[in-house]
Amino acid sequence: MPWKEPGKGDKDPWKSNDQQPPDLEEIFNNLSARMRSVFGGGSGKSSDSGSSSGGAGGTFALLLVLLVFWVAWDSVHIIDEAEQGVVLRFGKYTRTLGPGINLTLPRPIESMIKVNVSNVRVDEDRGHMLTQDENLVEFIYKVQFRINNAQHFLFKVRDPELTLRQAAESALRESVGTNTLDAILEGAARTKVRIETQRVLQETLDLYQAGLQVTEFNLVDVNVPIQVRESYSDVIRAREDRERFKEEARVHANSVIPEARGQAARIEQEAAGYKAATIALATGEADRFKLVLDEYHQAPTVTRKRLYLDTMESVMAGNKKVFLDVESSGNILYLPLDGAAGSGAGRILPPVKSPAVKRKGTDSRGADPRSKVREGRR
Secondary structure (H helix, E strand, C coil): CCCEECCCEECCCCCECCECCCCHHHHHHHHHHHHHHHCCCCCCCCCHHHHHHHHHHHHHHHHHHHHHHHHHHHHEEEECCCEEEEEEECCEEEEEECCEEEECCCCCCEEEEEEECCCCEEEEEEEEEECCCCCEEEEEEEEEEEECCHHHHHHCCCCHHHHHHHHHHHHHHHHHCCCCHHHHHHCCCHHHHHHHHHHHHHHHHHHHCCCEEEEEEEEEEEECCHHHHHHHHHHHHHHHHHHHHHHHHHHHHHHHHHHHHHHHHHHHHHHHHHHHHHHHHHHHHHHHHHHHHHHHHHCHHHHHHHHHHHHHHHHHCCCCCCCCCCCCCCEECCCCHHHHHCCCCCCCCCCEECCCCCCCCCCCCCCCHHHHHHHHHC
């Protein structure tokens, strides 16, 4: 509505039909009158003395209402599912309240402290520690924990989180001190250190009654200090070379040993075959000799002649020279059988002339050449 309208002059927007706003004192008086009527203080219409006593009674009623409201407000507590309520009576612990709607006496008689027992908290720290072989190693570790006892968390230990940090460092030092540096850095003992540290840490917190539950203990980083990191890198490279040489030697051994075993087995089999063949040949020769001996006992002359002929046949079979026995003088035809066999190929020998014969069947000295052959055979 505009302040000025044609024909109506100025108009205050805060005033309606020339009515004044309500007075605060009048509002309080009306409220007091209603409270007196509720608590039996009269209708509120009396003399001056009555009005003064009525004002005092209204003030007392108002204070009483405020007190009831305060007691109701300070005695009813709603605790969430993830919380616990620790109740103190004149500063001393009395009980622990669970989730839901709970009642306590108003302050200063009783007070309640809410503690979140489901929230997982994280504490991260680092430290330098000595291993079993007296080497220095740097750890960065992280502890995840939550509150499992609100009373112990609030009253048993002055600073539970500081106690947790110190106990974690002590437990980790104890676990690291029983392992070597190589095992920790290579990861062989890292899981063992983590599990052992979590166990010792929880036992320490339970002994202190810190009211904390360790849910997880992790090693974020494990390394040697930066001052000696380069030197230790050389050690790691040397260790890797050692492992590589071992692997190469193992591969070479795996390739040589089976071959040597195969050769040994082959030699053993050849030796066994040679042994069996030699024994069989010796046995056969012995049996043959026995049979020949039996035949010799039965017919010595025939057996002797047969042995002679067999021996001469075996001896002369490898002789490459051919002699022709002629009764008259003349040329002896030489057949190069060794050239036909390949050993004397390309070589032409002259014919051999027989010596002059003085008489039939004798040589130059009067001897029979056939007798020489027989003597040679003998």
